[in-house]
Amino acid sequence: MxxxxxxxxxxxxxxxxxxxxxxxxxxxxxxxxxxxxxxxxxxxxxxxxxxxxxxxxxLVEPFKIPSGSMIPTLQVGDFILVNKYTYGIRLPVINRKIIDINSPQRGDVMVFRYPEDPSLDYIKRVIGVPGDVIAYQNKKLTINGEPVPTTRVDDYLHPERLYYSRQFTEKIDAAQYQALNDADAPPYIPGPAQFPNRELCSYNAAGVVCTVPPGHYFVMGDNRDNSRDSRFWGFVPEQNIVGKAFFIWLNFSDFSRIGSFR
The missing domain is CATH 1.10.287 (Helix Hairpins)
Structure with missing residues (x-):
């Protein structure tokens, strides 16, 4: 709708x-x-x-988190606010930018229209900006040949499904956040789509390496083994950007989460 x-x-x-x-x-x-x-x-x-x-x-638009792809940063049921002007002023409905302000930065949590079905809004973390070479090999992330600083912390317990994921603190530029992966999940990317600029990505048994084309962004979920993102369906075009997520304003299951996300 x-x-x-x-x-x-x-x-x-x-x-x-x-x-x-x-x-x-x-x-x-x-x-x-x-x-x-x-x-x-x-x-x-x-x-x-x-x-x-x-x-x-x-100015701002509310969204509800429908899936666990951004756990632990965002939980299913979080109601968030999205800054609509930080990446530029866009005309409503057609989403055409008329005033340029800022561009997405690595580490931003961004809402965008899903490239395969623009009627759907997705939320992921920006990992690569135009020109970057992103490698996710054996569940280790590098940007332009430099490993992303990563520190292992306590395992994360998924409260509803009662299993543990390995948890890491990652730092990309000014952004620091927690990311998860599952020890029993394979590193390769099963069944990637035939997306635009697919020739800029190479897949192997260890994962994927992509060069981000001009005017596009490479995004991933923080819950790495439970997120369909740029590794599977490609790059986010600039014209699909909705805004930057910045605040949790409600969660009916856990009121302590209000205001917990910046």
């Missing part, structure tokens, strides 16, 4: 009702006449819809 398009249609309809009533119909009604119900509702909803539309399109 394209909520932005639905919101735009509601805005245009309610705005048209408000404008026609304000500039035409109101002048024709007797001073003591009651507004028709369709005018009353349409005109009263217009400013509310306008505020919601502007906030959601240009």
């Amino acid at each position: 394209n909520f932005a398009l639905i919101l735009l249609i509601l805005l245009l309809v309610s705005g048209a009702i408000w404008a026609v009533d304000a500039f035409v119909l109101r002048k024709r009604r007797p001073a003591d006449a009651k507004d028709p119900w369709w005018v009353e509702y349409g005109a009263s909803f217009f400013p509310v819809i306008l505020i919601v539309f502007m906030l959601r399109s240009f």
